[in-house]
Amino acid sequence: MNEKDFEHLYKRYAPMLYRTAYRMVKNDADALDIVQDAFIRVFNGLGKFRNEANVQTWMYRIVMNLCYDYFRKRKRILFVSEKDIFDSEANQEMPVNESTGEFAELENQRKQNLQMALEKLTLRQKTVFNMRIYEELSYEEISKIMKIKVGTAKATFFQAVEKLKTIMKEMEKK
Amino acid sequence: MTCDRVRQKLVFYVDGSLGDAEKMEIEQHLKQCNVCAADYHVIVSTIDAARKIEVPEHDEAFWKIQYELTLSRAKQKLHRRTFMKRLRVASGIIGMVLLVFASMVYIEKNKPVNPVNPREIVYSIPDDILSESKIPIPVDELEKVVDSLAPEDHMMLLAEFLR
Incomplete structure (x- = not known):
């Protein structure tokens, strides 16, 4: 592939793919590695790209596959046990800033709870949730990237939100 | 719309993926049902909190360096792949040549040896012996006799001749 085209693709999609990868692996260096590997695949395999799918869909799929490989290799446990969540929650002493109001503190706590709750989602639920909420992709686009039906994408998103809602409610009760 | 149906929607x-008609129905229902309205607020706050989770931002200069690194690694990988491809083709050709050579040697070594048919042995009998004066019968008669001999007689005759 032409270097100029490659540079154009990189400038356009690298930051976006990095955000996607980061939200999945929660680690800057690993997310950057995933983006690099994705672009190496793109550089060496643009001939395999079929025009019926758009470049963005194709690149998202590469990143998603690399994220799945990452989890497979690391054998990372996606489901944090209930005990772990509440233990880590209890151990986390929120830094109390005098200038920070109660509302900001509550928001911060909510964000932390949600981050932990997101870890409880299955890989598929997390992928669909991230694509819908952060990348604002349509269900059609998500279904193409993940090679699933539109209905399955919608159902997965629904399950993800329901699960997050339940976990958040439980955490707030505590 | 029932509460169950609303909660499914x-x-x-x-997330803004409903059509106008369904949207209006839900809005109508939320105005009247406190339980569903509470559920709605939980969903909104969950999604809002999710949107607030930050991702580290990198500037343009960082991405420029990342691009150079990626390009150089991609080129290295491409060269390695091309080299490996050529190596595979060359090994294939060498393998084929060796296989043909080995087959030829094997065939040559295992060629079946045809048993010697004594009748096919050409006796080179000196002319003076064949002269009619020394043989009691004419040469063509003698040849007929030789042809009619059994293989073991041929062998005896040959042994006698060689002795």
Whole structure:
């Protein structure tokens, strides 16, 4: 592939793919590695790209596959046990800033709870949730990237939100 | 719309993927039902909190360096792949040549040896012996006799001749 085209693709999609990868692996260096590997695949395999799918869909799929490989290799446990969540929650002493109001503190706590709750989602639920909420992709686009039906994408998103809602409610009760 | 139906649709109402008619029905229901309205607020706050989770931002200069690194690694990988491809083709050709050579040697070594048919042995009998004066019968008669001999007689005759 032409270097100029490659540079154009990189400038356009690298930051976006990095955000996607980061939200999945929660680690800057690993997310950057995933983006690099994705672009190496793109550089060496643009001939395999079929025009019926758009470049963005194709690149998202590469990143998603690399994220799945990452989890497979690391054998990372996606489901944090209930005990772990509440233990880590209890151990986390929120830094109390005098200038920070109660509302900001509550928001911060909510964000932390949600981050932990997101870890409880299955890989598929997390992928669909991230694509819908952060990348604002349509269900059609998500279904193409993940090679699933539109209905399955919608159902997965629904399950993800329901699960997050339940976990958040439980955490707030505590 | 019933509460159950609304709760199934609330997630899609919040993410903005519902059609106008369904949206209006849900809005109408939320005005009247406190339980569903509470559920709606939980979904909104969950999604809002999710949107607030930050991702580290990198500037343009950082991405420029990343691009150079990626390009150089991609080129290295491409060269390695091309080299390996050529190596595979060359090994294939060498393998084929060796296989043909080995087959030829094997065939040559295992060629079946045809048993010697004594009748096919050409006796080179000196002319003076064959002269009619020394043989009691004419040469063509003698040849007929030789042809009619059994293989073991041929062998005896040959042994006698060689002795």
